[in-house]
Amino acid sequence: MTTARPETPAADAGPAEHLHAALALGDDALVLAQRLGEWTGNAPTLEEDVALTNIGLDLLGQARHLLGLVGDEDELAFHRDEREFRNLQLVEQPNGDFAHTIARQLYFSCAQSLVHRELAASDSPLAGLAGKTVHEVAYHRDHAVQWTLRLGDGTEESRTRMQRALDALWRYTGELFDPVPGLPVDLPALRAPWLRDVTEVVERATLRLPSGPDRAAWAAGGGRDGVHTEAFGRLLAEMQHLPRSHPGARW
Amino acid sequence: MSTAPGRTGAGGTAPGGTTTEAELRRLAGAVPDPELPVLTLEDLGVLRAVRVLGPGRAEVDLTPTYTGCPAVESMAADVTGVLAAHGWQAEVRTVLSPAWSTDWISAEGRRKLREYGIAPPGPARPRSGPVPVELSVRCPRCGSPDTALLSRFSSTACKALRRCRACDEPFEHFKEV
DSSP states (O other): OOOHHHHHHHHOSOOOOOHHHHHHHHHHHHHHHHHHHHTTTTTTHHHHHHHHHHHHHHHHHHHHHHHHHHHHHHHHHHHHGGGGGOHHHHHHHHOOOOOOOOOOHHHHHHHHHHHHHHHTTTTTTTTTHHHHHHHHHHHHHHHHHHHHHHTTSOOOOHHHHHHHHHHHHTTGGGGGGGGGTTTSHHHHHHHHHHHHHHHHHHHHHOOOOSSOOOOGGHHHHHGTTTTTHHHHHHHHHHHHHHHHHHHHHOO | OOOOOOOOOOOSSSSHHHHHHHHHHHHHHHHHHHTTTTTBBHHTTTTEEEEEEEETTTEEEEOSTTOOOTTTHHHHHHHHHHHHHHHHHHEEEESSOOOOOOGGSHHHHHHHHHTTTTTTTSSOOOOSSSSOOOOOOOOOOOOOOOOOEEEOOSSSTTTEEEETTTTOEEEEEOOOO
């Protein structure tokens, strides 16, 4: 079997700062792809099943490229323990009901759009990838926006659930804007445009922006330091158990 | 038709043979897309470059349509196979930058897509900003502009699912990126 090899060699000479950022963004993409994959066969409609898994596939492509820069992608995905993952706690949160998944997508893809646009314009070794993903992420964001509008401005039940989901995940949004070493993007400065973007969507959906703290005191900035929430262990167990139980297995 | 390494000047001192590279490009470019077999890699605009490295050895640059497109590995295997059948040992690299855009699909490719029942992409949208409202995507079957979006994602990440209000047929639309 032939596998296309990436243009950038995996082993850069010496420690490269951007690899730190590649690991953080790669883990975000990998973990969210895994979560979205859980909807396969379970989404409310066939079209939505396909949409969520296609978004997951885009994210998996990002993860493969980014983790491939850091080292062996399979080794990194399947053989690291929980504390070694650098993803945001937001992306590991359980799918919940459909509204929870959409709220998570809204918060994350609005932020990712801003981050990748700036990264694409930078001279980082990650700029090439970002130049490509920025167009894909625009579709992810649009998907989340359209669903937020439909659920918020829908039935009493859908409106209640969408509001509940926005409220429940709000505490994980502060971490989105904590600085990431090696990432040439001023993350704290992106919180204001993100907030404007999300507020506009939420208000158009006749919902209200959550008002509580945007990070939980017990876990401030935890994901980037390898501190994760309870649900993450179960996600890893499902994602990793096959390669760990059967080392070297192929199909 | 065969392109034996010795015959077209790949061996010897100066492989800089543009004829050979053009010939290899033609061979690699004629490989069909694994998911849209009506299109060749050349039509799709994913064949970035072909370089002769030495006698019987070449390097091919492919660029994926989408970052996570699973077809890239299969394209790479097909290109390697075709070139091997002509006596060339080729290695395929995937190149991300500059990013592929649907503007790279050739006019011939667009015509083939439409005939195949897939609405071809319009002009790619600006480099930044939100996804704009699509003015109109014409039904590839009856040509009516009166069509509606059913889902932004269809059988592959690169296509959206639409329905024609005039002839009632659902169809796929190659999304602009």
